[in-house]
Each structure stands twice: as C-alpha cells, then as structure tokens.
Amino acid sequence: MSMIQPLPPYLVQRFHGWHATGYQANRSWYRRLAEDGQRPRAMVISCCDSRVHVTSIFGADSGEFFIHRNIANLVPPFTPDGEQHGTSAAIEYAVTTLHVAQLIVMGHTNCGGVDACHEMCSGHAPDLEASTSFVGRWMDILRPGYERVKDLPAERQIPALEEQAVAISLENLMTFPFVSAAVESDQMTLHGLLHDIGTGGLRQYDGERFTAV
Amino acid sequence: MSMIQPLPPYLVQRFHGWHATGYQANRSWYRRLAEDGQRPRAMVISCCDSRVHVTSIFGADSGEFFIHRNIANLVPPFTPDGEQHGTSAAIEYAVTTLHVAQLIVMGHTNCGGVDACHEMCSGHAPDLEASTSFVGRWMDILRPGYERVKDLPAERQIPALEEQAVAISLENLMTFPFVSAAVESDQMTLHGLLHDIGTGGLRQYDGERFTAV
Amino acid sequence: MSMIQPLPPYLVQRFHGWHATGYQANRSWYRRLAEDGQRPRAMVISCCDSRVHVTSIFGADSGEFFIHRNIANLVPPFTPDGEQHGTSAAIEYAVTTLHVAQLIVMGHTNCGGVDACHEMCSGHAPDLEASTSFVGRWMDILRPGYERVKDLPAERQIPALEEQAVAISLENLMTFPFVSAAVESDQMTLHGLLHDIGTGGLRQYDGERFTAV
Amino acid sequence: MSMIQPLPPYLVQRFHGWHATGYQANRSWYRRLAEDGQRPRAMVISCCDSRVHVTSIFGADSGEFFIHRNIANLVPPFTPDGEQHGTSAAIEYAVTTLHVAQLIVMGHTNCGGVDACHEMCSGHAPDLEASTSFVGRWMDILRPGYERVKDLPAERQIPALEEQAVAISLENLMTFPFVSAAVESDQMTLHGLLHDIGTGGLRQYDGERFTAV
Structure with missing residues (x-):
C-alpha cells in the first residue's frame, strides 16, 4: 500500500529517547514480561x-493494567450472536484467560461521546440517528441512561449522563455470565470511577452515587 | 448494585500522589483541555x-493521542449494517469529528490475541470456533492474514501473523469511505508500527515490509 | 517566588530521552561549543x-543559527534613543560581536501578528490602537506595509502584508549603520524568505518579488 | 533593494531534503495547523x-511551543508607555490571545549576553554604557541581578548571574497584570530552567534555588 x-x-x-532511558532502566522487567507473558492485576x-x-x-x-478504550467507556449487553463484538472480546479475554482480579470502568467529564448521545x-x-452512523449506533448503548436523566434540570443532564455511562456499563457487565460468576465467587471485584479532566479529581461509584476517593 | x-x-x-505532583505541575494545561476540548493530532x-x-x-x-485499544489492534472492514461497532465508531469520531492528522496502527510482539488466532x-x-466465543469471532478479522502466513516455516508464522495484524488493519481502514477520502486528500496520513515488548524496539511498515525506525 | x-x-x-540520545551522539561538539563559544554562520x-x-x-x-524570534519577524528602524530595544540588541550583537556572514529574515503565512496589524x-x-497595547504598538512597525497593500483586492491584502513584513524588516535593517556597513563591504549578505505553513513551501525575496527556492 | x-x-x-522527508511524513498535520491555526500549550x-x-x-x-528568543532570555518590567516593546508584545499575545497554559523561561550557561552584562x-x-549601545541598554534589565551577585567570590559571579537572568525575568513577568492574573487564577503556570550547554544538563528553579530535573 x-x-x-x-x-x-x-x-x-522521542521513541529513541524513551528506548535509551525508560526502556533501559526497566529492561529486565520488559524482557521478563516478554518471556513469561503478561499477568495484569x-x-x-x-x-x-x-x-x-x-x-x-x-x-x-x-x-x-489490561486496558480497553472505546468511545465513552461503554460496555454493551451480553449478546452472543456470532457477530464481532470488540469490547465483549476484550472482557472475555481479561476475565476467562487472564483472570484479572479487578475490573474497573472509568468515565470522565467533558466526554464528547456523552455529549453526542x-x-x-x-x-x-x-445525523447520529442514521443506521449508517457508527457513533450513533454505539451511543445507543447509553440510551437507557438518557431516559433516567432527561427530567433533570437542563444543566444537570450531561453530568448525570456521564455518571450513567459508568453505571450502565457496570450493569451490562453483570449480564455476561463469566463476569457475574467471577464476581459472585469473589474471583474479581467491580469498580466504577469518574475522572474530572479539569480539576484532576476522581470520584468512585458505590452502586448509588459517586463520591470523592 | x-x-x-x-x-x-x-x-x-497512587492517585493522590499523581494529583499532588504530575497534576499540579500541569494543572493549567488540564484545565484548558477541559475548557477548550481536545484537539489530538x-x-x-x-x-x-x-x-x-x-x-x-x-x-x-x-x-x-486519541487512543482506541482492542484485542490485537484490529480494524474490521467497513460494515454499515446498523449494528454496534465500537472500533468503527472510534475511527469515525476521530476522522470526521476530531479531524486527526495521523492514524497510527501499532501492533506488538508476544500478542495473546494473535496466538489465539x-x-x-x-x-x-x-472453543474459539464456537459462535459464542467473542474472542474467536473478533479474531476472525485476522483470518485472511493466516491464509497469507500458513505456508511459512512453523517458527515464522506467529511473527508474520503479528505483522499481518497491522497490515490487514491498514487495508481495512482504507475500506472506510471517510478514511480513504481523508488519506487521498492529504488530510490524514496512515502509519503502521510494530513494537517489540522484550527488546523495546520499534519497526515501521512501508506497505511491503517492516524495518527499524 | x-x-x-x-x-x-x-x-x-522527553528531556532525559534527548540527553541519552541526541546529546550523547553529539556530546563532543556540545562540549566544544561550550568551551570555545558559539560561532554561528x-x-x-x-x-x-x-x-x-x-x-x-x-x-x-x-x-x-543565531535566532531572534519576535511577533511577525519584525525589525524596527534604527533608533538609538537610549531605550530598551531587544530586537536591535540582538542584531547589534550578531553583526558586531559574532560577525555573522548571513542575516536572514524569514516570514510565514497564516501569521496572527500580520492579521492583527x-x-x-x-x-x-x-483595542490594538490603545497606547497600552504592546501588540498594537509593536505592529505599528508594519503600518507602512499596510499603506502599500490597502488598495489591493481584499483577498490579496493579507498575503501581500505577510510579504511586507519581510520587505520592511529588510529595509529597516539597512538603516542600522553597522548592518549597511557590513553589507556594503561584503562582510554579510541579507536574505528574505517566506515559509508556507500548510504546503511547507519556501519562497525567497529578490528585492522586488518572492519566488520559490 | x-x-x-x-x-x-x-x-x-537542506530545505528540499526536509520537504521530501520530514514535511511529507507530517504533511497532514502541517496542513491542519495552517487551516485551524496554532494552539500551543x-x-x-x-x-x-x-x-x-x-x-x-x-x-x-x-x-x-510559542517561542520568543532574545539576548539572555530577558523580560523587562511592565512598562506601558506607548513605545515598542517586542518582548512584552510576545508575552501579551501568548497570554491574552493564545492563552498558553505554561510560561517557561529557559536560561543557559556560557551566555555571551550575561558575560557582557x-x-x-x-x-x-x-562601550556598553553608551546610550547608543543596544546591547548595553538591553542588559540593563539584568543590573539588579548583578547587585545580588557582586559580592560572591569572582568565579561564582557569572554562574550566579546566569541564574539571575532567569529569576529576574520571572519576577518581571509577575509585574505584567495579565500574567499575574493568569497565574493567580491557575490559568497558567510559570517555570524557570537553566540549560548547561556543555554537559547538556537541565536544572529547574523553585523560586529559591536551581536543582537538576
């Protein structure tokens, strides 16, 4: 091509600079990670x-950290329909192959995807409602969150929807049988976070509300 | 919940450590990023x-950098079927809303997803062939790459398939009309990289082969 | 403070990365530059x-290169009034102490300072006309250039004013006795350039017009 | 002319070499910088x-980086007298128009301007004391620094004066109302650095002393 x-x-x-410093200082660990494979917590x-x-x-x-990044940190519901689901594949690999001990969903303020939703x-x-809009169809995952916040005062709706992007993803995670099994058997814990871009703050979710860590 | x-x-x-140091030293920039929005290159x-x-x-x-991370850094072909495609949504947002100037696919050695494929x-x-295997269905994207490497000597197949995970993603990227339009009008350049976990090395793809940067 | x-x-x-690579590869030259002093051409x-x-x-x-950078690459006329003139000080030092062989004024397209002027x-x-506007008073240097372009078609005025920012600076340079003496005795040559940000192009001035190098 | x-x-x-390589590899970014304008941090x-x-x-x-370069990286005190102040114009433009998040003063060792001062x-x-000496009048900005170092042992005076060129510039920066307002409201942070030409080292200022980064 x-x-x-x-x-x-x-x-x-910049790469050569990193290789001569960050890599060199940690090279035994990198080498071991290559030989033994990853074992993220x-x-x-x-x-x-x-x-x-x-x-x-x-x-x-x-x-x-095994890190999956997508628009608005969303997890779709469990849908084993034989189609390509990149997020579900990442979760399946992390839980059933890597056996991670923690699964963290981290949202953030000022999210363009949440705004679009x-x-x-x-x-x-x-435009986002067209069947050909990838962003629109992806943000459909957050539609149930919009239903929960749409009657709030206007200025509260976006912040509340940013919280919903975390809450709904955690709810959807529990629809995956291998996730709920790992959580219920104490093999893995779930965590929800919301990061504030401007203040650098971090709030965590307890299943009902978000409070500063 | x-x-x-x-x-x-x-x-x-660790978070509080970062907030007291890295955040403080750069806090005006974080604030400006929150107020003005992102403009990743x-x-x-x-x-x-x-x-x-x-x-x-x-x-x-x-x-x-606007960063999408999935298993094996794969891009599926353009499929505007009204279903949820997280990778396609991320690419659509980056190209048509953020107007990024560069689109970089970076693969790596010792990739568990490539091994599974x-x-x-x-x-x-x-197990991976079951219709219910999310990892299997996701790695189907790389099947055409397997066809290209399956006649190589056994010990060469995995390294070649890691390269294919970059090459095929770049090929699939060009099937997205908004990607090919941006590339052909010089609004965006495409780049392919392969990172070696153990040595820390970096090779780049020129459309035919990978050579050290 | x-x-x-x-x-x-x-x-x-990034600094440590540079020090381990770019600096190390050229360290003998850096050391010699420190010991012997600079001798820019x-x-x-x-x-x-x-x-x-x-x-x-x-x-x-x-x-x-001995590089002075200011808003819109301007040189004020020779004004030995005992006040602080940073640009004139840089030119005096380059010409009378460092004896540079070339003096290059390089303008560029899409210049915010030229737009403001x-x-x-x-x-x-x-606002820019207020006596307290530093940007306004600085851009006064380019006012004679505006007089030369103001009768052009509207869409030609800004590009022509970007050229004037180079032309007028070269004219003002010749009002410095030590500059004109060095030029007239062939100790130093003057050059005018205009760099196009978007295309990467470079045009040079021959005293009448700008043509691609 | x-x-x-x-x-x-x-x-x-050399220009054609850059245009065929560095420019081409980054051409979409350059084009976007031209179309959208700069947004330096x-x-x-x-x-x-x-x-x-x-x-x-x-x-x-x-x-x-928006970069102003003058002799000895000096910032004069805020003096809104209607005269031409190139350094003040550059600072005003960076802070009030570009809204940069960081303002960094970087001095260096072996500085000819500091030696002259x-x-x-x-x-x-x-010669430098003549009212017609542009370099002398410019270096007057650093005179208060000389007063602070003149009683040190002889061999310590020049290095200490190089530090003063950073310290006094930072002090003078805070006399600009738009700078102090941006700093006090956390819209912008100030940083002071000193680069060693020979060793390639970098020290940073904390308001009292310089220590290696």
Missing part, C-alpha cells in the same frame, strides 16, 4: 479521549 | 495488552 | 509562531 | 544563542 507514510521525525526522536475500560491517561493517574507500570436522544442530532 | 467495591487502597494512594489503535504503552514510548502529553485457524482451538 | 512550578513530567521524560529573524521551526526546515545543527490598520481593532 | 541575495545553495539543498522565552534548541531537548513537534556592571566595558 503506497499510502503508508513513515513515522514523523519528532516521534522517531486489573482490566480498565476507559474512553479513547486524549485527555484520559489511566496509567498516569495510577502510576501504573508496564504489565499492570445527549444531542441524539434529545432529538438534536438527526 | 451491591457488588460494586471501593477502589483498593494502593490505587487511592493523531489517533492510535493499539492492543489492550498491559505491556503496550504508546504514550510512554512517545513521551506524549495529555491531549496528544493462530491456534484457531490451524485447528487447535475448537 | 512560590508561584514557580516544577516542570511537567512529560517534559522531564547566520542570524535568523523569525516569528514566535509555534508552527515555524527554522532549525528543522534547514536541518540546522547546534551552533549554526491588518485589522488594526483597517480600523477594525480599536 | 539590490542588496538582497539569493539563499546559499547549502540551505536550498506553552510559551518559551529563551536566548538567541545558536547552541540553545528548546524544541530539540523537549522533542517538540510543530505547534507545541557582568563586564559592564563591573566597570570593564565602557
């Missing part, structure tokens, strides 16, 4: 958003 | 694997 | 704009 | 010295 381009020079430079489901860095805020080393569900984004 | 647990203390402690599609940290190897600050395609993993 | 903050972590990481006057990297586009090594001179930016 | 010369061939050649004030490359040591891509203030450079 002739349209593939070489890496821009500034990224080449947790799976994190977070958003693709460029402002969300779960490894930074938790000071995570290589090998600690609110626009769509409130009737202001007809 | 009573099964939601509070965050383990080691993560609470690149989208990166990489694997969920806990040993792959694209922000570390490229020294990326918050706001630089090889097992399945070579007839050694009947 | 308690308001001074430590460097954000991503910059610390050229002075470049360019804009503060973050999209203008004269060292990149000319592949310049450390020690080659055009707004101000055409009467659409009263 | 007949004294304008064409660009020397070695620079023409930081302003850097550094010296014109040819041995100081802030984009290199921080692996910065085009669009990251020391010569002048200690009575060994009568």
Whole structure:
C-alpha cells in the first residue's frame, strides 16, 4: 500500500529517547514480561479521549493494567450472536484467560461521546440517528441512561449522563455470565470511577452515587 | 448494585500522589483541555495488552493521542449494517469529528490475541470456533492474514501473523469511505508500527515490509 | 517566588530521552561549543509562531543559527534613543560581536501578528490602537506595509502584508549603520524568505518579488 | 533593494531534503495547523544563542511551543508607555490571545549576553554604557541581578548571574497584570530552567534555588 507514510521525525526522536532511558532502566522487567507473558492485576475500560491517561493517574507500570478504550467507556449487553463484538472480546479475554482480579470502568467529564448521545436522544442530532452512523449506533448503548436523566434540570443532564455511562456499563457487565460468576465467587471485584479532566479529581461509584476517593 | 467495591487502597494512594505532583505541575494545561476540548493530532489503535504503552514510548502529553485499544489492534472492514461497532465508531469520531492528522496502527510482539488466532485457524482451538466465543469471532478479522502466513516455516508464522495484524488493519481502514477520502486528500496520513515488548524496539511498515525506525 | 512550578513530567521524560540520545551522539561538539563559544554562520529573524521551526526546515545543527524570534519577524528602524530595544540588541550583537556572514529574515503565512496589524490598520481593532497595547504598538512597525497593500483586492491584502513584513524588516535593517556597513563591504549578505505553513513551501525575496527556492 | 541575495545553495539543498522527508511524513498535520491555526500549550522565552534548541531537548513537534528568543532570555518590567516593546508584545499575545497554559523561561550557561552584562556592571566595558549601545541598554534589565551577585567570590559571579537572568525575568513577568492574573487564577503556570550547554544538563528553579530535573 503506497499510502503508508513513515513515522514523523519528532516521534522517531522521542521513541529513541524513551528506548535509551525508560526502556533501559526497566529492561529486565520488559524482557521478563516478554518471556513469561503478561499477568495484569486489573482490566480498565476507559474512553479513547486524549485527555484520559489511566496509567498516569495510577502510576501504573508496564504489565499492570489490561486496558480497553472505546468511545465513552461503554460496555454493551451480553449478546452472543456470532457477530464481532470488540469490547465483549476484550472482557472475555481479561476475565476467562487472564483472570484479572479487578475490573474497573472509568468515565470522565467533558466526554464528547456523552455529549453526542445527549444531542441524539434529545432529538438534536438527526445525523447520529442514521443506521449508517457508527457513533450513533454505539451511543445507543447509553440510551437507557438518557431516559433516567432527561427530567433533570437542563444543566444537570450531561453530568448525570456521564455518571450513567459508568453505571450502565457496570450493569451490562453483570449480564455476561463469566463476569457475574467471577464476581459472585469473589474471583474479581467491580469498580466504577469518574475522572474530572479539569480539576484532576476522581470520584468512585458505590452502586448509588459517586463520591470523592 | 451491591457488588460494586471501593477502589483498593494502593490505587487511592497512587492517585493522590499523581494529583499532588504530575497534576499540579500541569494543572493549567488540564484545565484548558477541559475548557477548550481536545484537539489530538493523531489517533492510535493499539492492543489492550498491559505491556503496550504508546504514550510512554512517545513521551506524549495529555491531549496528544486519541487512543482506541482492542484485542490485537484490529480494524474490521467497513460494515454499515446498523449494528454496534465500537472500533468503527472510534475511527469515525476521530476522522470526521476530531479531524486527526495521523492514524497510527501499532501492533506488538508476544500478542495473546494473535496466538489465539493462530491456534484457531490451524485447528487447535475448537472453543474459539464456537459462535459464542467473542474472542474467536473478533479474531476472525485476522483470518485472511493466516491464509497469507500458513505456508511459512512453523517458527515464522506467529511473527508474520503479528505483522499481518497491522497490515490487514491498514487495508481495512482504507475500506472506510471517510478514511480513504481523508488519506487521498492529504488530510490524514496512515502509519503502521510494530513494537517489540522484550527488546523495546520499534519497526515501521512501508506497505511491503517492516524495518527499524 | 512560590508561584514557580516544577516542570511537567512529560517534559522531564522527553528531556532525559534527548540527553541519552541526541546529546550523547553529539556530546563532543556540545562540549566544544561550550568551551570555545558559539560561532554561528547566520542570524535568523523569525516569528514566535509555534508552527515555524527554522532549525528543522534547514536541518540546522547546534551552533549554526543565531535566532531572534519576535511577533511577525519584525525589525524596527534604527533608533538609538537610549531605550530598551531587544530586537536591535540582538542584531547589534550578531553583526558586531559574532560577525555573522548571513542575516536572514524569514516570514510565514497564516501569521496572527500580520492579521492583527491588518485589522488594526483597517480600523477594525480599536483595542490594538490603545497606547497600552504592546501588540498594537509593536505592529505599528508594519503600518507602512499596510499603506502599500490597502488598495489591493481584499483577498490579496493579507498575503501581500505577510510579504511586507519581510520587505520592511529588510529595509529597516539597512538603516542600522553597522548592518549597511557590513553589507556594503561584503562582510554579510541579507536574505528574505517566506515559509508556507500548510504546503511547507519556501519562497525567497529578490528585492522586488518572492519566488520559490 | 539590490542588496538582497539569493539563499546559499547549502540551505536550498537542506530545505528540499526536509520537504521530501520530514514535511511529507507530517504533511497532514502541517496542513491542519495552517487551516485551524496554532494552539500551543506553552510559551518559551529563551536566548538567541545558536547552541540553545528548546524544541530539540523537549522533542517538540510543530505547534507545541510559542517561542520568543532574545539576548539572555530577558523580560523587562511592565512598562506601558506607548513605545515598542517586542518582548512584552510576545508575552501579551501568548497570554491574552493564545492563552498558553505554561510560561517557561529557559536560561543557559556560557551566555555571551550575561558575560557582557557582568563586564559592564563591573566597570570593564565602557562601550556598553553608551546610550547608543543596544546591547548595553538591553542588559540593563539584568543590573539588579548583578547587585545580588557582586559580592560572591569572582568565579561564582557569572554562574550566579546566569541564574539571575532567569529569576529576574520571572519576577518581571509577575509585574505584567495579565500574567499575574493568569497565574493567580491557575490559568497558567510559570517555570524557570537553566540549560548547561556543555554537559547538556537541565536544572529547574523553585523560586529559591536551581536543582537538576
């Protein structure tokens, strides 16, 4: 394919810089990770958003977190219909093959996907309702959340929908038989978090509300 | 939901450490990112694997990379069938809403997903062939890659299939009309990379082969 | 001063990466530059704009270019009034102490300073006309350029004013006795360039017009 | 103007090399920077010295840093007298128009401007004391720094004055109302650095002393 381009020079430079420092300082661990395979303690489901860095805020080393990132950190309901479900595949692999001990869903404020969902569900984004809109169909997962927040005062709806993106994903997770089995047998714990981009704050979900950690 | 647990203390402690240091030193930038929204220059599609940290190897600050992570960094072909496609939604959002200038697919060595695909395609993993296997159905995306490598010497097949996970994703990307339009009009460039977990090395794809950066 | 903050972590990481690679590979030259002092062959006057990297586009090594950067790459007329003139000080040092052989003024397209000047001179930016506007008073240097372009068709005025930011700076440079003496005695040559941000192009000035290099 | 010369061939050649490589690999980003405008996260004030490359040591891509360079990285005190102040104009533009999140003053060792200031203030450079000396009048900004270091042992005075060039610039920055307002409201953070040309080292200022990053 002739349209593939070489890496821009500034990224080449930065890579070589990392290799000479971060990699060298930790090279025995990287080598062991390659030889023995990964054994992450947790799976994190977070958003693709460029402002969300779960490894930074938790000071995570290589090998600690198995991370799936999609638009708005959503988990669809269990649907074993033989079709391609990337999120479900990641969860299945983490729980049944890697046996992670924690499964964390981390949402965030100022989420473009949540905004788009609110626009769509409130009737202001007809484009997203087209069957050909990948973003629209993906955000359908959060429609039940919109039903729960639509009667709140206008300025409260988006923040509440950001919370719902975590709550509904946790609810959907429990529809996966291998997830509920692992949780019920204490093989794995579930956690819900909401990260504030501007203040850097972190709130956690207890099944009813979000409070600062 | 009573099964939601509070965050383990080691993560609470690390978060507070980050908030007192990394967040404080960069707090005005985080605030501005929250107020003005993200404007990432690149989208990166990489694997969920806990040993792959694209922000570390490229020294990326918050706001630089829009990152989608799934099993084996795969992109399915363009399929506008009205179903939920999380990867396609992430790509659509990055290209048509964020207008990223670069789209980078980064694979890696020692990939569990690629291993599973090889097992399945070579007839050694009947479980993965079940219609109910999310991992199996997801790895079907890489089946055309197996066909290209299955006649290589045995010890070459897995490394070649890791390369195919990048090559086929780039090929599938070009089946998305908004991707090919952006590439052909020079609004966006495509890049393919392969990261070696153990040596820390990085090779780039030119459409035919992978060579060290 | 308690308001001074430590460097954000991503910059610390990148610095250490550079030190382990770019610095190490060139360390004998850096050491010699420290011991013997700089002996740059050229002075470049360019804009503060973050999209203008004269060292990149000319592949310049450390020690080659003495670079002054201000808003819109402007040179004020020679005014030895005992006040603080940062641009004039940089030129005086380059010409009379460092004896650079070339003095290059490099403008660029899409210049925010030139836009602001055009707004101000055409009467659409009263704020910039206030005596307390540093940007406004600085852009006064380019007012004679506005007079030359104001009767062009509207869509031609900004591009022509970007060219004037180079032309007028070169004219003002010749009002400095030490500059004109060095030029007239062939100790130093003057050059005018205009860099196109989007296409990456470069045009040079021959005293009348700009043509591609 | 007949004294304008064409660009020397070695620079023409290097430019074409960059355009065929670095520009091509990053061309979509450059195009987007041209269409959407710059949004740099930081302003850097550094010296014109040819041995100081802030984009290199921080692996910065085009669009990251708004850079003002003058002799000895000095910031004069806030003086809204209607005269032309290029440094103040650059700061005003960065803070009030671009809303940069970080303002970094980076000094360096072996600074010719600092040496000249020391010569002048200690009575060994009568030429620099002339009202017509642009370099002398510019270095007057650093005179208060000389007062603080003049009683140190002789060999300590120059290194201490290089530190003062950073410290005094930071102090003067806070005399600009728009700077202090941005700092006090956490819209912008201030940072002070000192780069060692020979060793490649980097020290940061905490308001009292400089320590290695």
